[in-house]
Every structure is written in structure tokens, then in C-alpha cells.
Amino acid sequence: MNAKLDTTVTTRPVTRQTFDEVLVPTYAPAAMVPVRGSGLDLWDQNGKHYLDFTSGIAVASLGHCNPAVVEALTRQANTLWHLGNGYTNEPVLRLATALTEATFADRAFFCNSGAEANEAALKLARKYAHTKFGAHKSRIVSCYQSFHGRTLFTVSVGGQSKYTEGFEPLPPAIEHVTYNDIESARAAIGDDVCAVIVEPLQGEGGVVPGDKAFLQELRDLCTKTGALLIFDEVQSGMGRTGDLFHYMTYGITPDILTAAKALGNGYPIGAMLTTDELAKTLGVGTHGTTYGGNPLAATVALTVLDTINQPAFLARVKEASAKLRSTMEKLVADYSQVFTLVRGAGLLLGLVVTDAWKGRSKDIQRAAEANGLMVLIAGMDVVRLAPALIVTDAQIAEVDRILRLSLDGMIKAA
Known part of the structure; x- marks a missing residue:
């Protein structure tokens, strides 16, 4: 018998210090530990209330413990959990049908995360190019300051050296261009390129919107050279910008x-969507995943999709987006010593700090948290807001109040 086994493990008290004792230190989580959530409201171990403007990094877009999602998950949990990939299931067939009907795509591949979805997309692009043109057409073009996941392949494609240092040698034939720089793209995208991958709205790289002319040039260059254009909408998709996916904007x-x-509102699921012609490349046995598209995940995702992909819901997202942007633009104007501008799209906005406050986005995040507001950062110079899509005008007013309170305290202490 394991001497370390404790039959009370499920009820044993744990604290933030427990993280430092038992988890691999890949994160530096906040001092407080959330234990309960509802909508945009969270409570920690001490009962303190927080307004959550992170939605788990743009994940819980329907809010914490959304009743419709809870009901769907509970119903499926009492029906069928998992099947090996030698079998299909009804929920995944319904989800694939709904996603293809709602988008340009004809086919879907399901996995467990954004990194896996991008891995599948990049593998598909390489395999398609090798099959159609030969092994010479294998180079992948991405953008500096992008983020496509944490596997060795996707982190190499991401173009942020801080995430690849120490993991060399990296996968070869990957080149990076400057985001929104058309000439940089033209210089890099030649006949040996199999894929161009881009976020139409960079998230982790600082909440930077893609210029339409830049994205259109990528489309045109890919069409001209026979490369595949991959849009990474892991963060910008599922209604975040007011359309179901940002490519539609x-x-x-x-x-x-x-x-x-947001596809699973917190339940792990990723998807790669593509056309009939390209999907044929990944025949039986060429790619796979044990858990991808399991009945639990597919049921949750279909409920989320059905909720978000409604005209009235998306119209409200656009309305809330306009309200949040105008509110934050007023805040930036009033605190011009701290912030320079608001950028982003929809309900994914970044407040960019001034030169005098460079490197202090984390400090602003901590000050807000102390006052009961959870926000994100995107690098050390951008405060990122990504509330649930169900955010109310009253909650937008509250985030404004708490940010002002927090900034006043920081300025006074300086």
C-alpha cells in the first residue's frame, strides 16, 4: 500500500502554497484561489467576490456554470462518455454538421485544444503539399509575435523566441514575417511555401488587429503560389468579435x-475546419487523437455553438463591444499618463501602456485584482480584456469603476 495515500485526499485542505509544492512550476498563478463561479462572478476561498473580465483567457464565453451548458453536459454524462476512434457518435456528427453548415468548411477534425488543432492544420498543409507538389514544398510562413500553441511544432511556428529558448533543435523550414507588413509577406511567400498561418486578430502578441489589406494579400499570395492559408481563430472565433468567426468580418x-x-466554454475541445479537397489528404491512419470528438465534448460544444450562433446573440455582442470600447477609450483619455490607446476587436480589447509605464501591465493586473477585478495581460505592456460574451452594460460600468480606482491608487503610491 502506498504510504502517501490519504483516503481524505478529496477533502484535504489545499491553498495557493500547495501549487508550489506539487505542481510543475510552469505557471505563476495569483495568490487567491477561485472556488465558485456564476456568469461573470467568481468567489475565492475566502469568499471574496471578483468580476471576471478574463473568461479563462477567452474561453468561458457563456460565463461560468452556464445553465444550458451544465444541463447538456449532465445529460450526456448520464448517457455516454467515451468511445475509441474505431467508432463514431451522434453528438460529434451533429457538431460537425452544425460547424460546416455555419462556415466555409465541408469537413471537421476534432481534438482537445487549440495547439492540437493547429498541429493538425499544419500537418494537413505539409501532407497536402507533399502529395500534390512534392517534398520541396514544405516551408511554413507565420508572423512574429503570434501564438499558435505549446507543442514543439506550434511554438516554433509562433515566432516568439521566449517560448522556444532551451527547446532546440526546432522543427525546420519555418519562416516569420512582420504582422501587417505586406512587403515582408511578399518577400517570404514563394513557391516552396506549403502554408501561411495567421491570427486575424493577434491575442497573446498584444491584441493587435489584422489589417484587411494584409490579410487579403496573404490570401492572394497563397492562391498564387498554391500554399494553404490557415486562420488561427482559437482566440478570435466563436463570437468573440461579433461574428461567429472573425474571417467573416x-x-x-x-x-x-x-x-x-470558447468552443467548449471550458470543456476541452479543439476543431480544425477545412474543405473536401484538402480533407482527403488525411486518410485513415494519417492523424488521430484518443479523446478528440468524444460525446461529452461534442455535446457541450454543440450547445455553445447553438447559443452563440444566433442573430440576436451576435447583435448583442456587437452592442456590448461598442459599449466596452467607448468606455475604455474614455478611461484611456482620462489616464493618458498610463495608457496610449485601445486596440482589438469585439470583446477582445487591449489597453496599451505609455512609455512611462512600460513593463507594468502585470502591476495593473494585480492592483485590479486586489479591488475585485480579474483582467489579463498580453505581454508586459498591454492590459487585455476578454469578458464573457454575456457581459452586461452594468458590468462594463463596473470594470471602468474598478480600473479607475486601481489606477488612482497606483498613481497616488508612485
Whole structure:
């Protein structure tokens, strides 16, 4: 018998210090530990209330413990959990049908995360190019400061050296261009390129919107060279910008689209969407996943999709987006010593700090948290807001109040 086994393990008290004792230190979580959530409201171990403007990094877009999602998950949990990939299931068939009907795509591949969705997209692109053109067409073009996941392949494609240092040698034939720089893209995208992957709205890289002309040029270059255009909509998709997917806002259609995060509202699921022609490349045995598209995940995702992909719901997202942006633009104007501008799209906004406050986005985040507001950062110079899509005008007013309170305290203490 294991001497360390404790039959009270499920009820044993744990604290933030427990993280430092038993978890691999890949994160530096906040001092407080959330234990309960409802909508945009969270409570920690001490009963303190927080307004959550992170939605778990743009994941819980329908809010914590959304009743419709809870009901769907509970119903499926009492029906069928998992099947090996030698079998299909009804929920995944319904989800794939709904996603393809709602988008440009004809086919879907399901996995467990955004990184896996991007991995599948990149593997598809390589395999398609090798099959159609030969092994010479294998180079992948991405953008600096992008983020596509944490596998060795996707982190190499991401173009942020801080995430690849110490993990060399990295996968070869990957090149990076400057985001929104058309000439940089033209210089890099030649006949040996199999794929161009881009976030139409960079999230982790600082909440930077893609210029329509830049994204259109990527589309045109891919069409010209026979490369595949991959839109990474892991963070910008599923209603975040007011359209179901952000490519719809631009009217620019990719060959492959990846989604995750909000697709499951917190239940792990990722998706790669593509066309009939490209999907044929991944025949039986060429790619796979044990858990991807299991009945539990598919049921949750279909409920989320059905809720978000409604005209009235998306119209409200656009209305809330306009309200949040105008509120934050007023805040930035009033605190011009701290912030320079608001950028982003929909309900994914970044407040960019001034030169005098460079490196202090984390400090602003901590000050807000102390006052009961959870926000994100995107690098050390951008405060990121990504509330649930169900955010109310009253909650937008509250985030404004708490940010002002927090900034006043920081300025006074300086």
C-alpha cells in the first residue's frame, strides 16, 4: 500500500502554497484561489467576490456554470462518455454538421485544444503539399509575435523566441514575417511555401488587429503560389468579435480554420475546419487523437455553438463591444499618463501602456485584482480584456469603476 495515500485526499485542505509544492512550476498563478463561479462572478476561498473580465483567457464565453451548458453536459454524462476512434457518435456528427453548415468548411477534425488543432492544420498543409507538389514544398510562413500553441511544432511556428529558448533543435523550414507588413509577406511567400498561418486578430502578441489589406494579400499570395492559408481563430472565433468567426468580418476565406477555447466554454475541445479537397489528404491512419470528438465534448460544444450562433446573440455582442470600447477609450483619455490607446476587436480589447509605464501591465493586473477585478495581460505592456460574451452594460460600468480606482491608487503610491 502506498504510504502517501490519504483516503481524505478529496477533502484535504489545499491553498495557493500547495501549487508550489506539487505542481510543475510552469505557471505563476495569483495568490487567491477561485472556488465558485456564476456568469461573470467568481468567489475565492475566502469568499471574496471578483468580476471576471478574463473568461479563462477567452474561453468561458457563456460565463461560468452556464445553465444550458451544465444541463447538456449532465445529460450526456448520464448517457455516454467515451468511445475509441474505431467508432463514431451522434453528438460529434451533429457538431460537425452544425460547424460546416455555419462556415466555409465541408469537413471537421476534432481534438482537445487549440495547439492540437493547429498541429493538425499544419500537418494537413505539409501532407497536402507533399502529395500534390512534392517534398520541396514544405516551408511554413507565420508572423512574429503570434501564438499558435505549446507543442514543439506550434511554438516554433509562433515566432516568439521566449517560448522556444532551451527547446532546440526546432522543427525546420519555418519562416516569420512582420504582422501587417505586406512587403515582408511578399518577400517570404514563394513557391516552396506549403502554408501561411495567421491570427486575424493577434491575442497573446498584444491584441493587435489584422489589417484587411494584409490579410487579403496573404490570401492572394497563397492562391498564387498554391500554399494553404490557415486562420488561427482559437482566440478570435466563436463570437468573440461579433461574428461567429472573425474571417467573416473581413470577408476573407481561409483554406483551413482552427478553433478551440470558447468552443467548449471550458470543456476541452479543439476543431480544425477545412474543405473536401484538402480533407482527403488525411486518410485513415494519417492523424488521430484518443479523446478528440468524444460525446461529452461534442455535446457541450454543440450547445455553445447553438447559443452563440444566433442573430440576436451576435447583435448583442456587437452592442456590448461598442459599449466596452467607448468606455475604455474614455478611461484611456482620462489616464493618458498610463495608457496610449485601445486596440482589438469585439470583446477582445487591449489597453496599451505609455512609455512611462512600460513593463507594468502585470502591476495593473494585480492592483485590479486586489479591488475585485480579474483582467489579463498580453505581454508586459498591454492590459487585455476578454469578458464573457454575456457581459452586461452594468458590468462594463463596473470594470471602468474598478480600473479607475486601481489606477488612482497606483498613481497616488508612485
